Amino acid sequence: MLLRNEGDTEKLAKRLVKLSKQDNTVICLNGDLGSGKTTFTRYFIRNFFKGIEFKEIPSPTFTLLQVYENDSHTINHYDFYRLKNSSELFELNFGEAVTEDVCLIEWSDKFEEILPNDRIEISFQIKSKFSRSVKITLRGKFKNQKY
16 A cells, blocks of 8 residues: 555554454564654544644653553554663553553564554555555454455
8 A cells, every 4th residue: 555645644544553453463563764654643632632732742762651542542652663672561561452452563573472462553665755554454353354
């Protein structure tokens, strides 16, 4: 799929929000630096929590985790970029989060062995200054879903 601009990225995020409001969802985001992982995440969070204004939705590259929540939902935004091994995720409540909440995981391919079977994988590839090619793989319970 080709995302020609940020508007296309937002449309994709909106479609995946619909899937994610039904159940806990893990969305894995992979691709080079600057390929659109955090941009997608910002659109996803803003559309998931329609009506709630977040001052910032920063990349958790240094904090490793940002949590966004309202009365009924929690989104955990992880970034595995700086992690050396998957055992570091224990302190970030990763095991519980992937079974109960919505999780957006940047650089998830670093620790594929700890990811749940039920997940959505999005691989971003830079095509030009504004366009990105994305490959979406639906696994487990998402395999036959339409997005």
